[in-house]
Amino acid sequence: MSLQIQMLGTGSAFAKTFYNTSALIRSTERNLLIDCGSTTPRSLYDIQLQPDQIDGIVISHIHADHVGGLEEMAFRLLYESNQKKTKLYLTQAIADTLWENTLKGGMYNPEEGYHSLEDYFDVIVIEEQVPVVIGPGLTIELVPTLHISCKPSYSLFINDRIFYSADVRFSEELLVYEVAAKRNCHTIFHDCQLSGQGFIHATLDELLTLPEHIQQRIYLMHYADNMSDFIGKTGHMRFAVQHEIIDLPE
Numbered sequence: 376m377s378l379q380i381q382m383l384g385t386g387s388a389f390a391k392t393f394y395n396t397s398a399l400i401r402s403t404e405r406n407l408l409i410d411c412g413s414t415t416p417r418s419l420y421d422i423q424l425q426p427d428q429i430d431g432i433v434i435s436h437i438h439a440d441h442v443g444g445l446e447e448m449a450f451r452l453l454y455e456s457n458q459k460k461t462k463l464y465l466t467q468a469i470a471d472t473l474w475e476n477t478l479k480g481g482m483y484n485p486e487e488g489y490h491s492l493e494d495y496f497d498v499i500v501i502e503e504q505v506p507v508v509i510g511p512g513l514t515i516e517l518v519p520t521l522h523i524s525c526k527p528s529y530s531l532f533i534n535d536r537i538f539y540s541a542d543v544r545f546s547e548e549l550l551v552y553e554v555a556a557k558r559n560c561h562t563i564f565h566d567c568q569l570s571g572q573g574f575i576h577a578t579l580d581e582l583l584t585l586p587e588h589i590q591q592r593i594y595l596m597h598y599a600d601n602m603s604d605f606i607g608k609t610g611h612m613r614f615a616v617q618h619e620i621i622d623l624p625e
């Protein structure tokens with residue numbers, strides 16, 4: 376079973392030379408999008424992938440750099456792809472707030488029969504910390520992690536062996552004990568704030584405190600436009616490169 380991840384974007388919320396951080400998991404039978412930020416539809420256009428070629432979208436939290444492209448995806452499926460609905464994987468906490476506080480403004484249209492998230496997406500509510508089968512050889516698990524204290528936010532385990540942080544504060548406990556020791560993840564995609572204090576994201580300095588054997592598994596993502604100033608200064612960690620396709624071991 377072949378599994379690949381293609382980084383659709385590797386930039387922070389405010390980056391202008393990189394798209395918002397988002398990834399495409401490509402398994403033999405499924406294309407699963409992790410997050411769909413404001414710039415994600417443009418990135419999909421670059422790689423010649425149409426919205427109707429995406430089998431599902433999993434949402435980590437509702438900042439615009441992670442969900443700002445959902446309205447375009449849904450409207451294009453509706454008006455350009457014969458009312459096709461894509462699967463939307465999220466927790467109940469995210470589902471409630473995503474519609475009421477983010478999408479309803481542009482998408483509520485009772486005259487045409489569009490009242491809720493379910494009118495646009497095939498909504499699949501998933502429990503926290505319960506692996507869900509997406510397709511043959513592909514499972515995901517959403518685990519609650521700390522980003523903005525008042526907002527629900529999740530990181531992902533893919534097939535239990537790949538960790539994708541989305542947006543999190545640095546947590547040595549999570550990375551050393553859960554991700555590395557307990558789950559023995561071979562590949563880690565982690566957000567990285569390159570400079571300044573990390574109030575809501577992991578900073579490069581914090582990630583550099585991790586042991587070498589964990590750093591070696593880390594691809595840095597969600598970085599700012601000055602990323603090139605930090606090439607060679609990331610210890611044993613690599614920068615994920617936009618649009619690169621990474622083969623994931625079994």
Ligand SMILES: O=c1ccn([C@@H]2O[C@@H]3COP(=O)(O)O[C@H]3[C@H]2O)c(=O)[nH]1
Nearest residue numbers: 387388389438439440523542574575
């Ligand atoms: O309490 C807050 C709320 C937001 N912000 C900024 O807005 C951005 C929103 O997307 P993000 O989560 O990728 O990154 C966030 C930060 O850059 C912040 O610094 N502190």
Ligand SMILES: [Zn+2]
Nearest residue numbers: 388438440542
């Ligand atoms: Zn973000």
Ligand SMILES: [Zn+2]
Nearest residue numbers: 436438522542
């Ligand atoms: Zn965020």
